[in-house]
Amino acid sequence: MLSYEGQPYDPVSFNWDIINNSGTVWSLGMGINDRVYYLTPSGLNYYDIDGGYNPFN
Numbered sequence: 862m863l864s865y866e867g868q869p870y871d872p873v874s875f876n877w878d879i880i881n882n883s884g885t886v887w888s889l890g891m892g893i894n895d896r897v898y899y900l901t902p903s904g905l906n907y908y909d910i911d912g913g914y915n916p917f918n
Contacts (some may be wrong), residue, residue: 862897 867873888900895910 862878865872865875886899890898898907
């Protein structure tokens with residue numbers, strides 16, 4: 862997941878964080894209410910994004 866400081870169109874800095882490193886992710890999608898869906902060989906899963914230092918529940 863990408864996080865950044867500053868404006869999205871002109872970030873001061875940015876960082877990529879691993880959401881899931883225990884298998885293959887075929888597809889990612891953003892849903893309503895800040896929910897990230899990811900499709901794996903075992904099925905469809907999701908993470909809810911929350912504001913703060915560690916936004917993943």
